[in-house]
Amino acid sequence: MLSLRACRAGLFFWSLIFLLRAPLSAQTLANPVEITVDARRAPSGIIETTMYMPVRPGPLTLHYPKWIPGEHGPTGPVRDLVGLKMRVDGKELEWERNASDMFSFQVVVPPGGSRMEISLQYLVPSREGGFTSGRSATRNLVILSWNQFLLYPAGHPAADLMLSARLRLPQDWRFGTALPVARNSPGTIEFETVSLETLVDSPVLAGAYLRTVGLDTGPGPAHYIEVAVENEALLEGSENLTLEYGWLVKEAGALFGTHHYEDYRFLLTLSDHVAHFGLEHHASSDNRVSERSLDNFKSRSSFGGLLAHELVHSWNGKFRRPAGMTAPDYQTTLETGLLWVYEGLTDYLGSVLAARSGLWSSQDFRDDLAATAAYLDIRKGRSWRSLADTAVSAQVLFGAPAAWSDWRRGTDFYDESSLIWLEADVIIRQQSEGELSLDDFCQRFYGSSQNGNRVVPYTLDDLVDTLNSVVPHDWKSFFEERLGRKGAGAPLGGVEGSGWKLVYRDEPSERFRANQKVSGGIDARYSIGLVADRSGAVRDMLYDGPAARAGIVPGMKLVAVNGLNYSPERLREAIQANGRASEGVELQTERQGYHQSHRIQFQGGERFPHLERDPSRPDLLGEIILRKSK
Secondary structure: OOOOOHHHHHHHHHHHHHHHHHHOOOOOOOOOOOEEEEOOOOOHEEEEEEEEOOOOOOOEEEEOOOOOOOOOOOOOOOHHHHEEEEEEEEEEEEEEEEEEEEEEEEEEEOOOOOEEEEEEEEEEEOOOOHHHOOOOOOOOOOOOOOOOOOEOOOOOOOOOOOOOEEEEEEOEEEEEEOEEEEEEEEOOOEEEEEEHHHHHOOOEEEEEEEEEEOOOOOOOEEEEEEEEEHHHHOOOOOHHHHHHHHHHHHHHHHHHOOOOEEEEEEEEEEOOOOOOOOEEOOOEEEEEEOOOOOOOOHHHHHHHHHHHHHHHHOOOOOOEEEEEEEEEEOOOOOOOOOOOHHOOOHHHHHHHHHHHHHOOOOHHHHHHHHHHHHHOOHHHHOOOOHHHHHHHOOOOOOOOOOOHHHHOOOOOOOOHHHEEEHHHHHHHHHHHOOOOOOHHHHHHOOOOOOOOOOOEEEEEEHHHHHHHHHHHHHHHHHHHHHHHOOOOOOOOOHHHOEEEEEEEEEOOOOOHHHHHHHOOOOOOOOOEEEEEEEOOEEEEEOOOHHHHHHOOOOOEEEEEEEEEEEEEHHHHHHHHHHHHHHHEEEEEEEEEEEEEEEOOOOOOOOOEEEEEEEOOOOOHHHHHHOOOOO
């Protein structure tokens, strides 16, 4: 047994070790962290960072952001972080990666050290997928996501850690961002000091050919579209966005009743050489579409739905956020079970706003709804997986291959949840005899007179309570039943209750036809049960559908249709002919060097989803998309 003196000495020793190993104090640093991002080599695929961070002697843990807001998973591209060096007083320090957390680095600050220099490089990926961690730079433009270029000290909430940022761009490049600018001198942009949370939430779009388009939105915060393109000629027509997207902003204001940002910027990248997606931020959004998207109204209406979705996220997802999806830093695992609200309600409201603002016609709105309802209605994976599970599993479903998505189920908490929110809207309108709607819920739940970048968390009970304040109903059971349901059939109560029916015809809608033209392939899931690209590669198929029963699987390549070389048009003609003769279709496939023949037997010809008016019910869909602003 140790003596009392020995025990006291041991206690002092281990207390000292604990203090030395503790992370940098969570209290506010005396000075902001300084960060300079040099993007002058971005066209060559390299972005360089230099940071100066206040420190104190002893062990220090630094994090590279792991859970990226809006991406709903641990998607921080740490594998593209290279060239990491840390110095104090000019002396390079040895650092060590945490073996149980690849996003954390440990270093010991020597006695007397008060300021650490950190240098690192980010290798811009050449791959297209992966949201912001995919391809983000070309010869003439770059989209900069600050989380990719920095480390931050453990123990500091992102909302409290202050940073002063500088950015260097190639000569004569212009930029757009929601970050407030302090000084813009030749070669360097200096931003106002902001929190780490605000910095990560404020990407920068920059390029040789960038135009700022001010939107005609009337009173209230200013709104802009920052358009960057690969060559200057592609900017033609961008000035026409002023009126079109001005109505989108007005309709969003009418829906929510207030704004909570000083101004807002749609960052719009038109390029065939970056990843295509949209990502929400508090006072901006990162929207990346193909370079010819301004050429005609149909293309503009397509990305109009994207911009509408991301704008709604400023209220639903950024201002108000599920409690399980709020965290003090970017290392904490998020609970995504309420993504059916975060993404599903946003999906529904984004479509409604696209129609109300005129970016979509009423027919576009119905055609989009028909396509959503149809593919979800035949989803075989719902026999084993609930919609709730797709939300909980979001981090593993994002990036899942298209192959067998019908059986796996993907991120269905977007589209299927939008059907549930349509049904909620219909219930409110029916029970209030048209006096109230989901708009009233939005104003109560998301409306606020306070501006600024802040997060107001919510739970399912908060959601239910607000809905009950609009129209009393067993809302909790309503959601639980639809989220937990397993078995055939999508939740089509909203479609049917709004005065429409899902039907199938042998002619595609204009929207379906336009999507097929863009993809160049064939979507025959409602006839023979497969989706193939222009070359014949089978991308996805209906589990246990006609093609699957004939032995076709994803990964095969269609090489012939009824003995003739494959083309989407030839396959389409063969399916049409089956509607007249019911002789089936003979397909030849190739996979891993093996060739096979498949006889597909099915009923009818081509089938495409449409909504058909049900005259026995009021047309609530028409009322839902009526313009509200003046």
